[in-house]
Amino acid sequence: xxxxxxxxxxxxxxxxxxxxxxxxxxxxxxxxxxxxxxxxxxxxxxxxxxxxxxxxxxxxxxxxxxxxxxxxxxxxxxxxxxxxxxxxxxxxxxxxxxxxxxxxxxxxxxxxxxxxxxxxxxxxxxxxxxxxxxxxxxxxxxxxxxxxxxxxxxxxxxxxxxxxxxxxxxxxxxxxxxxxxxxxxxxxxxxxxxx
Numbered sequence: 448x449x450x451x452x453x454x455x456x457x458x459x460x461x462x463x464x465x466x467x468x469x470x471x472x473x474x475x476x477x478x479x480x481x482x483x484x485x486x487x488x489x490x491x492x493x494x495x496x497x498x499x500x501x502x503x504x505x506x507x508x509x510x511x512x513x514x515x516x517x518x519x520x521x522x523x524x525x526x527x528x529x530x531x532x533x534x535x536x537x538x539x540x541x542x543x544x545x546x547x548x549x550x551x552x553x554x555x556x557x558x559x560x561x562x563x564x565x566x567x568x569x570x571x572x573x574x575x576x577x578x579x580x581x582x583x584x585x586x587x588x589x590x591x592x593x594x595x596x597x598x599x600x601x602x603x604x605x606x607x608x609x610x611x612x613x614x615x616x617x618x619x620x621x622x623x624x625x626x627x628x629x630x631x632x633x634x635x636x637x638x639x640x641x642x
Contacts (some may be wrong), residue, residue: 465477473585476585482578483574483578486574490571491507494564494616500542500554501631502610502613515530516596516600529595537596539606542606543602543609546606546610550613554630556628557623557624558623559572559611561614562615564614565611569608572607576604
């Protein structure tokens with residue numbers, strides 16, 4: 448099987464339901480999801496398999512879900528049931544809560560970075576946010592796009608933020624607080640004051 452087809456040489460590509468320009472919002476959206484998936488893969492190669500056994504299992508699950516999300520976004524028709532389900536969003540919410548409990552308390556904004564895998568996850572987070580913005584744009588123009596894709600990407604970027612902090616924590620690297628940040632995570636502050 449040949450990898451190249453020459454069909455895209457004029458700046459058009461195939462989606463489910465027809466052909467569109469390669470800079471079409473739908474193509475930008477699922478291409479950006481693919482980009483986020485690549486950074487997840489990079490982060491996984493940088494993680495100690497023993498220290499991050501639980502995380503690696505979740506990230507592999509997420510990689511499959513990102514493929515599902517990309518496929519759903521590539522569908523320009525309403526003839527197919529979305530592969531991505533609300534259960535995946537709910538699973539991320541539970542994981543975010545667990546990761547938030549594991550990481551040190553947070554009051555201020557932090558700088559992305561610390562360890563290599565945390566930095567890669569921060570990149571995945573920002574690329575996921577870009578994908579989310581593109582899906583918002585797509586939803587405004589196209590009612591065929593499943594809304595669960597937007598919900599999933601929104602939660603996933605939050606998951607990546609929480610995960611990056613836990614990665615640094617497990618590797619004994621402190622997050623670097625943004626020096627001009629006010630106390631922005633007030634809920635955590637109120638909880639601590641009550642305890």
